[in-house]
Amino acid sequence: MPAAEAAARRRSGPRRWARTARRGPLGRWGSRLLDGDPAAERAALLLLLGLTVLFTAMSVALPGSWPPSALVLPLVCGGLVLSTRRQLVLVAGVLAGSALSAAWHEPHGVRAGVTVVLALTALAGLATARFRNRLGLRGLRGDSMLLELSEHTRALGRLPDRLLDWHFDRALAPVGGNSFSGDFLLCADRPEQDLLEVVLVDVSGKGSRAAARSMHLSGAFAMLLGSVPPESFLPAANDYLVGLGWEDEFATAVHLALRPASGEYRLFNAGHPPPAHYRREDGGSWLLGGDGGPALGLLSGTPYPATRGRLALGDSLLLYSDGLVEVPGQDIGTGIGRLLAAAEPVLRVPHAAGGAAGGPAGRLLRAVARDVADDRSLVMVRRLGPPFAS
Structure with a gap:
């Protein structure tokens, strides 16, 4: 019986942490973002632009351990949660960062092939966002409708x-x-x-x-x-x-x-x-x-x-x-x-x-x-x- 109670406590621990996280400020912000709240989208755009700057700097400073292709990550995340207009801002920031990296630290910066991949990823995200906007779906939870x-x-x-x-x-x-x-x-x-x-x-x-x-x-x-x-x-x-x-x-x-x-x-x-x-x-x-x-x-x-x-x-x-x-x-x-x-x-x-x-x-x-x-x-x-x- 004590062993069963201990196992139950171990299982309930992660659930309590998950409930606490959902009810906290970060969890509430994430919920608003998934529902397509414009204020939460603005904060998400600033966060993704910050990640773009960070990843660009790391790809230049640490070319042997940090791949330039990591700039794809902000684009993918933005394609999931941002509207088309805010995605355009993010795409401009990512492409500017990739060009700056290539010019600043040749030949270890962002290569031409990586830039092409970034551009194609951006186009795919924009096309998806445009389709979702035509349907009137905002946020990831729009699919539930x-x-x-x-x-x-x-x-x-x-x-x-x-x-x-x-x-x-x-x-x-x-x-x-x-x-x-x-x-x-x-x-x-x-x-x-x-x-x-x-x-x-x-x-x-x-x-x-x-x-x-x-x-x-x-x-x-x-x-x-x-x-x-x-x-x-x-x-x-x-x-x-x-x-x-x-x-x-x-x-x-x-x-x-x-x-x-x-x-x-x-x-x-x-x-x-x-x-x-x-x-x-x-x-x-x-x-x-x-x-x-x-x-x-x-x-x-x-x-x-x-x-x-x-x-x-x-x-x-x-x-x-x-x-x-x-x-x-x-x-x-x-x-x-x-x-x-x-x-x-x-x-x-x-x-x-x-x-x-x-x-x-x-x-x-x-x-x-x-x-x-x-x-x-x-x-x-x-x-x-x-x-x-x-």
Whole structure:
């Protein structure tokens, strides 16, 4: 017991020192600097200019033990915490110091190659700061805003864990393992109306441009979902996207309006791959949803007719994005057939528990489209019946 208490004290000692440091003047200044406080930035600029003078003097006085390339350190630190205007001041100081060192102590001062490296490092830092300023991000903690937006977008599509005899599972895999995706999911559960709505949207394009537009549309569409009748959601979303005037930009979407008590559903499709209804009876068969209307954002006033159906006990419904079924040079029907063939053994057995990554949707997504240069999304809606054999 005394040994355990001693170990606990040893562990708590560094934590106490860390808490004390954070609450002290230096810790408070560092916190303000990470938040982009202008006064803290001014102090940081003076500190980095002082380091530049010190490193320049040491590279001249001690050429054998202090490398001239140490001048890169102030530039790197400045690129992380300074605004573009203050970085320019720092860059001017570093380049002036390097030129003075080269002229004062040739051949042991800063060489031409080191000066080139310093200039390229400065350009990289300035480019990064310019991009962050365009985003309105100040300080290193500005990135947390983007992460919170990503988490908020994912929360908008959180499906019910369990609803009567229903099970819902989803898997979203952004291209390249990024945190942001051009696909997003929305969900609105209104049990008092016996209505569950699920919308899967795929914004055109790939990468950061599609992800930025996805985050824009997810908030706007989330406000629409549940505030208008199901048959009015896609027309309203289409008119909103047309009104934005995005040139050569559109989005596909599929909208499920489900009555959990009866299993009846309506599907509204806007240029999206057709949902697939798995019917367990008679050994299992697939029924693909209708085409619906064109993609969102192309033509104003477009109608989106409903496809109606009913999920019996043991039936399932798959909603998916084109990244899961499209292969360059192949007909999309081939990709859909590959997905359905892989999904049938999964849907023929009772539901097995698992998290978002380890659930049946995640396993199926990885099995069908593991390494694909596109965002991939899959939603499984299963009406659980009595256990049945595979």
